[in-house]
Amino acid sequence: MSQKDPVATASKAGLEFAKIFYKTLDSKRHMLGNIYQDDAQLLWNGNQYSGKEAIHKFYTSLPHSETTLVSVDAQPITAQFQEGKPTALITCTGNIRLKGLQSAGFTENFVVLSEGTSWKVLRGNFRFHEPAP
Amino acid sequence: MKKFNQKKKFQKPPRRQLDEDGDTDMDGSSMAKGRQLSRNRMMTTNMKPPWKRDLTFTRKMDPSRIVLQSLWYRILIPGGRRFGQDFVVRELTSRCKCPLKMFNFHLDANCAIFFVREHRTAQELKKLNNTIVTPQGTKMSVIMRTSDLPQVPSITDVIENAIKQAMSNRYDTDSKQLNLSQFESDESLLSKGLYLPLCRVNVANCVVSVITDHIPEVVGIDISRNEMYNVNCLAPLAVKCKELKILKMAGNRIKHVRDLDPLKGLPLTVATFAGCPFTHHYKEVDDYVSAIRERFPRVTMLDQKELPPPIVFDIEEEKILVPRSMPSFLPDESVKPLVVGFVEQFFFCFDREDRGPLLDAYHEAALFSLSSANIANSKYSKDREKLDYNGQSRNFLRMQHDEDLKRRLLVQGRLNVIDFFKKFEKTQHDPNSFIVDLSLMMPTMMVFHVSGVFREKRPDGSFFPNLRSFQRTFVVVPQGSGLAIVNEEWFITIATDKQSRAYQEPSPSRPPSPAIAGTSTMTDMTSREEVLASFMAATKMNRQFAVDCLEQNNWNPESAYAVFWQLSQSKKLPPEAFV
Incomplete structure (x- = not known):
């Protein structure tokens, strides 16, 4: 991945990430923890899960899902942090059907960092499009 | 809709059987x-x-x-x-x-x-x-x-209210029992010219949402004799209604016992399925009972007959865990007023005639993009209102390999961002709907997310009939006495049915949401004491340090918090500030 063209890098990484993430969520849930950094944090409808382990545990307890993505957007975060590693901000929207529930629209954001050969999630934030609880 | 073939001259003889969806065939295919x-x-x-x-x-x-x-x-x-x-x-x-x-x-x-x-x-x-x-x-x-069965084209607000009315007549609050038997022949519905059979999936979905939203504590539901053949739409009951012990489904058209699988997890003790086609598949009563108990292990009364006590191990119950949605996530008291104050001011400026002042909220090299798409359960499916942002929607799924377009649609530099906003139609956000989630907090950077609804004006100045649901992510860095946005991603869609119902009339006079409440962007300095008190409470600093900090920032609590936040994050505040 080229550091010289952060916009193109973030765009490519964002789209690829979104596809892989939801495919893993729907069909290989037990692997999903690996996409997160050790000190990652997930906010799922305002519920906080800190650390890779807690996130993994949360996902494995969630009912089976079927997700359809309808929108993906991504930008490079150029502000200096995390030792200047290439970083992308990704916004995904889709419909998710959790087993036993009606299909519902959500938007989920990710801050992902390039760790050499692979990209890892530092932050995830998921919200249904619903009235404020 | 089914196309009506006007060339067809012949009249079909009346028939009584139904298609799968209950329509009489009119295409003659x-x-x-x-x-x-x-x-x-x-x-x-x-x-x-x-x-x-x-x-x-x-x-x-x-x-x-x-x-x-x-x-x-x-x-x-x-x-x-x-x-x-x-x-x-x-x-x-x-x-x-x-x-x-x-x-x-x-x-x-x-x-x-x-x-x-x-x-x-x-x-x-x-x-x-x-x-x-x-x-x-x-x-x-x-x-x-x-x-045959009349079509129910779409559940309008009028129909939904009629359904709610009928349901509340049929709900006994004391015993927590809901009688939905023969729902279509409910007098209150018929008198309004509505024929709403529960075997229509959209009717059943609406009824189920009313139950899960308003009476999840329901203990018994009688849904018998509704010609239902598909109980998938009842599945949310299994997740939301933890007290539902009595379910009567006699006289429906359920063909296979496995069709009941979506209801697994209901703690049923009393059930009736008599008259459903699948009940006739069993030669032995025991086979029928065990097929039902496989799904509902605690049933002791089936089709009005008492059964021997069940053998149940608690570990066998399938646990479905979907955490409840929580309000805004703003864990750090010291930074909460800063973020909330920023959000408040940002959207206040955004809704004004002139969005120019927002320039100060952005970093020189800010990046901004807007994306949009339609989602499930939104008014879009009824009104087909288009989200038209003049081709500005940066949705990668619509431009998978067009890297140039992706680059063009990324707005770079704050002057271009403001220019974009100046061209964006006027908006009216409903602060009551706001949720603010703070997901990253570091001395040099913060990431937070704001979601909620707003009303969008058409070019001619009138409002679009449907609300918009949005989600904006801000990456900010400290700048001067406040914050500057370095990245922003804004997603817009048509509000979901539930959002539309909750925020139909956004009015600025409403009390702000809990996320927004409790903060002060007071410019009116009549109550310095109040500002001081809340500032001290938020920062845990003593009076002298709090006053100094506020003085240096013209008693603007937001800037004062920003300074405080920077200093405390970089550990530059002396311990005596907190004594």
Whole structure:
């Protein structure tokens, strides 16, 4: 991945990430923890899960899902942090059907960092499009 | 909708059987014909499956069955939308030679469609074909066809309210029992011209949402005799209704016991399925009982017969864990006022005529992009209102490999961002709907997310009828005495049905949401003491340090917090500040 063209890098990484993430969520849930950094944090409808382990545990307890993505957007975060590693901000929207529930629209954001050969999630934030609880 | 074939001259003989979705076939396609013929054969010979025979028997015994059994007539008025509902209803009612009771009147494309039940009424309406002169001067066509269950085109707010009304009449708050048996023949619905059978999936979905949203504590539901064959739409009950112990589903059309699987997890102790086709598949009662107990292990009363006590191990119960949605996530008290103050000011400026002042909120090299798409359960499916942002929507799924377009749609530099906002139609956000989630907090950077609804103006100045649901992510860095946005991603969609209902009338005079409440961006300095008190509470600093900090920032709590936050993050505040 080229550091010289952060916009193109973030765009490519964002789209690829979104596809892989939801495919893993729907069909290989037990692997999903690996996409997160050790000190990652997930906010799922305002519920906080800190650390890779807690996130993994949360996902494995969630009912089976079927997700359809309808929108993906991504930008490079150029502000200096995390030792200047290439970083992308990704916004995904889709419909998710959790087993036993009606299909519902959500938007989920990710801050992902390039760790050499692979990209890892530092932050995830998921919200249904619903009235404020 | 089903296309009406006007060239077809022949009138089909009345039929009683239903398609899978309950429609009479009106297209006359050969496949559908074949299916109906084979069904006709089933109905007229003794080859009837046993459940059919039983059902016919019950129907004969029960006069109320006639309601569902009887044939309906579908009346279509081409161009009815242009003539107007009032005109169509008034003219037909006054000219029809027998009492006219219309059901499920709706407009579809250009047509007006409704249903009548009486054969005579239908015949009289047919005679009115080409006899009424419309306001446009043409003759009004009245096309009559036979139909089985009337269509329920879409659940409008009117229909939903009628359903709620009917349900509340049928709910006993003391015993927490809900009686939905033969829902379609509910008098309060029929009197409003609504025929809403529960075997229509959209009707069932609406009823189920009302239950899960308003009475999740329900203990018993009687849903018998509704001709339901698909119980998938009842699945949310299994997740939300933890007290539901009594479920009566007798006299529905459930074909296989496995069709009940979506209801697994309900703590049922009393169940009735008598009369459902699948119950006849079992030669031995024991097989039937164990098939039911496989799904609902705690059942002790089945079809009004007591069963031996169940053998249940608690570990066997499937645990479904979907955490409840929580309010705004702003864990750090010291930073909460800063973020909330920023959000408040940002959207206040965004909704104003001149968005120019927002320039100060952005970093020189800010990046911004807007994306949009439609999602499930939104008004979009009803109104087809388009999210048209002049091709500015940076949705990668619509431009998978066009890297140039992706680059062009990324707005770079704060002057361009403000320019983008100046061209964006006027908005009115509803602060009551706001949720603010702070997901990353470091001395050099923060990431937070704001979601909620807003109203968008058309170019002509009027508001679009549907609310927008949005989600904006901000990456900010400290700058001067405040924050500067370095990245922003804004997603917009049409609000979901639930959001539309909750925020239909956004008014600025409403109390702000809990996320926003409790912060002060007070410019009015009449109550310095209050500012000071809340500042001290938020920062835990002592009076002297708090006053100094506020003084240096012109008593603007937001800037003061920003300074405080920076200093505390970089550990530059002396311990005596907190004594």
